[in-house]
Amino acid sequence: MRLTPFATAAVLTTISFSAPAEAQNLENIQQLLSTQQCSQCDLSGAGLVMASLPGAQLKGADLTRANLSRANLAGADLRGANLAGASFNGANLTGANLTGANLTGTDLRGAYLVDANLVGVSLDAAYVQGAKGIPNYAGTPEQFHRWGVAEAEEGNYQSAIEDYNRALSLDPEFAPAYLGRGIARYRLGKEASATQDAQIAAQLFEKQQNPSGIRAAQNFIQTMELARKPSEVQSDSGGIGKVIGGVGSLLLKLFL
Numbered sequence: 001m002r003l004t005p006f007a008t009a010a011v012l013t014t015i016s017f018s019a020p021a022e023a024q025n026l027e028n029i030q031q032l033l034s035t036q037q038c039s040q041c042d043l044s045g046a047g048l049v050m051a052s053l054p055g056a057q058l059k060g061a062d063l064t065r066a067n068l069s070r071a072n073l074a075g076a077d078l079r080g081a082n083l084a085g086a087s088f089n090g091a092n093l094t095g096a097n098l099t100g101a102n103l104t105g106t107d108l109r110g111a112y113l114v115d116a117n118l119v120g121v122s123l124d125a126a127y128v129q130g131a132k133g134i135p136n137y138a139g140t141p142e143q144f145h146r147w148g149v150a151e152a153e154e155g156n157y158q159s160a161i162e163d164y165n166r167a168l169s170l171d172p173e174f175a176p177a178y179l180g181r182g183i184a185r186y187r188l189g190k191e192a193s194a195t196q197d198a199q200i201a202a203q204l205f206e207k208q209q210n211p212s213g214i215r216a217a218q219n220f221i222q223t224m225e226l227a228r229k230p231s232e233v234q235s236d237s238g239g240i241g242k243v244i245g246g247v248g249s250l251l252l253k254l255f256l
Contacts, residue, residue: 032056039077069107094133130159134166141171148180157184175204179217186224195224 029046032038036056043058046066053068056076064082069089076096083098087107097117103126114133123138129150139147148163164181167174182197198221205213 032058129154130156136166136169139166139170141167141174141177144170145174145177145180148177148184152180152184152187155187157187160184161188173204173208175201175208175210175213175217178204179213179220183220186220191224195221198224 025042025044025046028038028041028043029048032041032043032048032053033051036053038061039057039059041058041061043066044062044064046063048066048068048071051068051071053076054072054074056073058081059077060080061078062082063078063086065085066083067087068091069087070091071088072092073088073096074092074094076093078096078098078101080100081098082102083106084102084104085106088111089107090110091108092112093108093116094112095115096113098121099117100120103121103123106126108123108126108128108131110130110132111128112132113135116133116135118135118138121138123134123143128134128147136144144163144167148160148167151157151160151163161181161184164177164184167177168181171177178197179201182194182201185191185197186194198217202214202217202221205217
């Protein structure tokens with residue numbers, strides 16, 4: 001295909017602008033790695049897997065789509081940074097300051113966020129499964145419950161319990177978290193505490209006039225009672241698992 005003079009000029013203009021832009025981006029990456037100072041820098045799409053950047057100054061930096069998986073960013077200053085679509089999978093963000101950062105589509109799975117500052121940050125559109133140390137103020141009861149259900153679906157019952165506990169610390173009458181925690185505890189063989197959680201959930205669902213929640217809690221309680229009968233367990237052990245799975249699915253549909 002032949003290009004018109006106008007089209008040719010447009011292509012050349014694109015090349016002339018994109019090359020310096022890429023060069024500038026590379027310079028910014030080199031600056032960050034050598035000085036750990038790159039506030040307001042364009043680091044979009046940067047490949048920084050396993051980079052050692054403790055205390056890095058990245059205030060207001062553009063890190064969209066950057067890959068910082070398993071990087072060490074302990075104590076880093078990421079205030080107001082654009083982290084949309086970036087990966088911090090397994091990264092160390094202990095004590096990092098992410099105040100006002102954009103975390104839309106950010107991958108924080110398995111990241112360490114102990115003592116991190118997440119004031120003014122929304123985790124609604126971030127991926128946080130397996131993240132450690134998310135402060136209570138950074139989420140809502142509904143969010144922590146949703147993350148707990150996701151952990152339980154993967155068989156990570158202890159992590160699920162931790163999320164349910166955070167939901168309950170924010171709202172002690174958040175019935176779905178009691179039921180979810182009860183199911184997770186039952187999966188870990190803690191039947192007594194599981195029964196207690198299920199009973200509390202049933203009472204709260206009744207108080208809140210939630211028929212679906214009442215039914216889910218009662219089904220779970222009845223399932224645990226059935227499991228205590230050895231003869232019936234042996235003949236219908238698969239059915240018990242299905243009922244518990246069904247309750248978990250109901251939680252997923254009702255409260256996510």
